[in-house]
Amino acid sequence: MAAAAATQKIRWGELEEDDAGDLDFLLPPRVVFGPDENGFKKVVEYRFDDEGNKVKVTTTTRVRKLARARLSKSALERRAWPKFGDAVHEDVGARLTMVSTEEIVLERPRAPGSKAEEPSASGDPLASKSGAVLMVCRTCGKKGDHWTSKCPYKDLAPPTETFVDRPPTADGSGPSGGPVKGAYVPPSLRAGATDRVGHDMRRRNDENSVRVTNLSEDTREPDLLELFRTFGPVSRVYVAVDQKTGSSRGFGFVNFVHREDAEKAISKLNGYGYDNLILRVEWATPRPN
DNA sequence: CATGAGCGT
Numbered sequence: 001m002a003a004a005a006a007t008q009k010i011r012w013g014e015l016e017e018d019d020a021g022d023l024d025f026l027l028p029p030r031v032v033f034g035p036d037e038n039g040f041k042k043v044v045e046y047r048f049d050d051e052g053n054k055v056k057v058t059t060t061t062r063v064r065k066l067a068r069a070r071l072s073k074s075a076l077e078r079r080a081w082p083k084f085g086d087a088v089h090e091d092v093g094a095r096l097t098m099v100s101t102e103e104i105v106l107e108r109p110r111a112p113g114s115k116a117e118e119p120s121a122s123g124d125p126l127a128s129k130s131g132a133v134l135m136v137c138r139t140c141g142k143k144g145d146h147w148t149s150k151c152p153y154k155d156l157a158p159p160t161e162t163f164v165d166r167p168p169t170a171d172g173s174g175p176s177g178g179p180v181k182g183a184y185v186p187p188s189l190r191a192g193a194t195d196r197v198g199h200d201m202r203r204r205n206d207e208n209s210v211r212v213t214n215l216s217e218d219t220r221e222p223d224l225l226e227l228f229r230t231f232g233p234v235s236r237v238y239v240a241v242d243q244k245t246g247s248s249r250g251f252g253f254v255n256f257v258h259r260e261d262a263e264k265a266i267s268k269l270n271g272y273g274y275d276n277l278i279l280r281v282e283w284a285t286p287r288p289n
Numbered sequence: 290c291a292t293g294a295g296c297g298t
């Protein structure tokens with residue numbers, strides 16, 4: 001019983017504190033006027049002040065004009081666009097967004113899994129055979145054995161105009177400012193060219209591949225490029241990423257167009273503090289395959 | 290500590 005009395009007492013104390021709030025129902029209701037044509041909204045409300053006196057509080061705010069002013073002029077322009085699609089019958093400016101029920105058919109030349117359209121009657125024998133016969137090496141001509149890129153003779157092959165590694169540069173020009181290898185070369189220039197400088201550049205330059213380890217978790221390819229491009233044109237950057245988690249595996253590769261640049265990068269960046277870790281930069285052993 | 294994806298003439 002004593003305990004009950006005590007809690008009762010505490011509740012009375014709480015009630016006394018909340019007294020003003022409890023008497024709010026005695027006050028006239030809050031009234032809102034507007035907003036008027038100028039966007040002015042007036043709110044009139046009553047409350048008790050600290051001495052328990054009833055006071056009237058009037059708040060005036062401007063709503064619509066301000067909201068209008070926030071729209072950029074391009075947004076205002078877009079509002080004036082005629083409606084289209086399902087909204088054609090809406091008034092201009094009436095509704096800003098609506099869900100479209102239109103069906104938009106995406107066309108593909110060939111849906112995945114479907115067969116190429118074949119002239120059924122004539123029945124091209126090559127078309128029905130799969131895999132092997134389609135795999136014809138363009139370098140040595142061998143069928144069904146390897147792809148062109150895997151050809152054991154690929155480094156001995158005469159230069160072709162395709163499969164050229166090219167360094168990514170901002171303006172699309174090559175390292176010397178000239179046209180990038182692999183860009184279209186008119187036949188006149190192709191046939192006439194007597195000494196073709198750097199024709200072995202067209203081979204995959206995996207020898208200029210640099211392995212970077214001890215990368216921090218959030219270092220990505222653009223970061224690596226930023227870091228390594230100061231040494232010379234970079235033909236590829238790669239950061240190994242865990243396919244499942246998407247997080248970096250902490251190592252990557254940078255391929256340089258020129259071996260000397262790779263050497264410089266190794267000597268300058270190996271042991272370089274980057275993103276709170278010490279980088280290890282060294283020659284990469286060529287990828288198996 | 291540590292060596293990369295997937296495309297397909």
